[in-house]
Amino acid sequence: MSESVSKVYGLIAEFETPAATMRAAEQLRDLGFQRWDVFSPYPVHGMDQAMGLKNSKVGWFSFIGGATGYTLGMVMIWWMNAADYPIVVGGKPFFSPFSAFPPSYELTILLGAFGALFGMLFLNRLPRLHHPLLKHRRFALASHDRFFIVIETADPKYQPEATRKLLESLGSTRVEPVEE
Amino acid sequence: MSAHAPSPPLPPPLDLSRWRSLPNRLIGIGAVGVLLGLVLNPLQFGYSWLTVFMFFLSLGLGALFLVMVHHLFDAGWSVPIRRFCEHLANLVFPWLLIFFLPIALLAPKLYGWMQVADPHADHALHAKLPLFTRPGFYLVAVLCFAIWTWLARRLRAASLAQDQDGAARHTLRMRRLSAGGIFLFALTLTLAAILWMKGLMYEWFSTMYGVYYFAGSVWMTLGTVYFITMVLKRTGTLAPVLHEHQFYFIGSLMFAFTVFYAYIHFSQYFIIWNANLPEETFWYVLREKGTWWYVGLVLIFGHFFLPFLAMLRIDLKLSFAWMTPLCAWTWVMHYVDMAFNVHPVLHPNGYPFHWAWLDLACAALMGGLLLRAFLKEFAAHPPYPVKDPRLSEAMGYVVVHPSPISGGDLDEVDELNGAVEPNGGTR
Numbered sequence: 231m232s233e234s235v236s237k238v239y240g241l242i243a244e245f246e247t248p249a250a251t252m253r254a255a256e257q258l259r260d261l262g263f264q265r266w267d268v269f270s271p272y273p274v275h276g277m278d279q280a281m282g283l284k285n286s287k288v289g290w291f292s293f294i295g296g297a298t299g300y301t302l303g304m305v306m307i308w309w310m311n312a313a314d315y316p317i318v319v320g321g322k323p324f325f326s327p328f329s330a331f332p333p334s335y336e337l338t339i340l341l342g343a344f345g346a347l348f349g350m351l352f353l354n355r356l357p358r359l360h361h362p363l364l365k366h367r368r369f370a371l372a373s374h375d376r377f378f379i380v381i382e383t384a385d386p387k388y389q390p391e392a393t394r395k396l397l398e399s400l401g402s403t404r405v406e407p408v409e410e
Numbered sequence: 411m412s413a414h415a416p417s418p419p420l421p422p423p424l425d426l427s428r429w430r431s432l433p434n435r436l437i438g439i440g441a442v443g444v445l446l447g448l449v450l451n452p453l454q455f456g457y458s459w460l461t462v463f464m465f466f467l468s469l470g471l472g473a474l475f476l477v478m479v480h481h482l483f484d485a486g487w488s489v490p491i492r493r494f495c496e497h498l499a500n501l502v503f504p505w506l507l508i509f510f511l512p513i514a515l516l517a518p519k520l521y522g523w524m525q526v527a528d529p530h531a532d533h534a535l536h537a538k539l540p541l542f543t544r545p546g547f548y549l550v551a552v553l554c555f556a557i558w559t560w561l562a563r564r565l566r567a568a569s570l571a572q573d574q575d576g577a578a579r580h581t582l583r584m585r586r587l588s589a590g591g592i593f594l595f596a597l598t599l600t601l602a603a604i605l606w607m608k609g610l611m612y613e614w615f616s617t618m619y620g621v622y623y624f625a626g627s628v629w630m631t632l633g634t635v636y637f638i639t640m641v642l643k644r645t646g647t648l649a650p651v652l653h654e655h656q657f658y659f660i661g662s663l664m665f666a667f668t669v670f671y672a673y674i675h676f677s678q679y680f681i682i683w684n685a686n687l688p689e690e691t692f693w694y695v696l697r698e699k700g701t702w703w704y705v706g707l708v709l710i711f712g713h714f715f716l717p718f719l720a721m722l723r724i725d726l727k728l729s730f731a732w733m734t735p736l737c738a739w740t741w742v743m744h745y746v747d748m749a750f751n752v753h754p755v756l757h758p759n760g761y762p763f764h765w766a767w768l769d770l771a772c773a774a775l776m777g778g779l780l781l782r783a784f785l786k787e788f789a790a791h792p793p794y795p796v797k798d799p800r801l802s803e804a805m806g807y808v809v810v811h812p813s814p815i816s817g818g819d820l821d822e823v824d825e826l827n828g829a830v831e832p833n834g835g836t837r
Contacts, residue, residue, distance in 0.1 A: 285724055289723070293722070322686075328680050328683050328684075329684065331676065331680070
């Protein structure tokens with residue numbers, strides 16, 4: 231496949247130390263890049279701040295899941311025990327929020343966990359079968375001893391030459407294009 | 411460029427000098443109110459005093475618990491806040507013991523079981539012998555205060571000794587003390603909650619009552635601890651050793667205890683509701699009459715739902731403007747909880763609004779005296795354990811030392827170290 235035909239996914243910049251990666255990430259954050267990411271063999275403390283990452287939105291999915299679970303549990307028990315087929319049990323009211331609470335609470339946890347799991351997958355755009363980075367030969371080192379910053383061509387600030395020069399000036403030892 | 415975001419210029423330290431007369435004013439106002447209450451209605455005074463005593467006992471025991479848990483978990487983050495918790499725990503002696511004296515004197519009037527002529531004829535009381543006898547009552551009180559005082563004093567003494575030499579053996583000693591102490595703490599707190607508060611209706615029984623009091627106590631203590639930490643950060647006293655994560659962790663614990671309290675109280679209610687035995691339900695039936703019904707709802711929504719939703723977000727746990735009212739709210743709700751436990755004995759038809767001033771007066775007197783004692787202790791000692799080996803960890807610094815996990819090597823650790831060096835880029 232010739233270079234002119236293939237689309238470029240982005241630029242991959244290799245770094246040798248977490249410190250250099252972190253400083254580069256801070257610069258990119260301050261320059262206002264949007265579609266870029268950092269890959270490291272282990273979690274680097276402070277990288278979230280250096281990248282300007284906000285708190286994950288997964289919490290909202292679990293919250294909505296939990297609230298749905300609680301409501302669903304309460305409504306289900308009310309419908310079954312008080313509306314659709316009322317049976318007197320132990321002289322208790324047909325429906326009481328107290329007896330309905332434990333199952334509703336468990337549904338809260340179940341749907342809250344579903345919200346967290348599927349919300350995470352949704353936000354991560356997972357599962358996917360392939361990613362352009364996986365074709366890149368040196369990218370495997372991200373699980374060994376190298377650090378990478380990838381800027382996508384889809385980033386509004388991306389300019390082929392200027393971005394490459396920028397990454398080099400930030401201390402990258404090797405900047406290469408990644409094919410789509 | 412540094413690895414951390416540039417910190418904004420520090421605001422000027424908080425000036426608390428205009429609050430200096432607060433403790434004395436509280437004591438003055440409180441003493442007048444308490445004397446008035448004592449003259450007008452000694453029995454009402456007894457219950458009001460008991461309500462407020464149990465409220466402030468929560469603070470002392472909650473702080474003792476936090477100190478012991480710090481040692482038991484070998485925690486690093488809570489080192490800066492441990493010293494004032496030690497002072498709070500030491501309020502148990504002599505102040506809380508002094509506050510217990512009116513209850514000890516009025517006990518025969520306050521506790522119905524002391525008026526039962528023949529304990530053996532009353533099965534509910536007979537089953538609780540010999541705990542529910544006068545010697546039992548007073549012996550347990552002495553035992554509880556002795557154990558709390560001993561634990562609080564010993565833990566603070568070791569902590570202060572470490573301020574001198576910084577030796578790790580003090581940490582180990584405090585840990586050993588806490589390991590045994592936590593059992594004694596659980597037993598004595600349960601005994602105290604049962605005899606002093608649950609004993610108001612001796613016919614009732616709930617095995618969760620001790621945990622219930624404990625959960626509310628620690629919750630309210632965490633609200634107080636958050637507030638004190640925030641004030642000490644603003645005044646600059648603890649600012650050099652605090653990190654953002656202290657507030658996050660105290661907030662998380664507060665959130666956890668919000669849920670824990672609700673879980674315990676719900677379980678207590680639910681089990682009684684479900685079993686539907688008259689000898690158990692009467693306690694809650696009484697508390698569903700008159701305005702007590704609404705007090706119960708205030709507990710459900712105010713003690714649980716409101717703080718639960720307010721602290722659900724991570725970032726809000728770090729916002730002082732958001733958390734300060736919430737810290738004050740823990741005091742209001744814990745008071746409501748104590749009143750819900752104590753006041754229905756004398757006022758079965760609803761919360762005694764016309765006697766609320768007496769509760770407030772007791773709170774002002776006890777609060778003022780405790781505040782003064784606390785400030786005196788706090789001023790007399792270093793504001794945080796200055797030579798605790800884990801202090802740097804609390805401050806967010808990485809301490810490089812070969813550990814059994816790294817096999818005696820410093821590998822990878824120095825790589826991370828490069829991340830915070832201002833001009834180290836390549837190895």
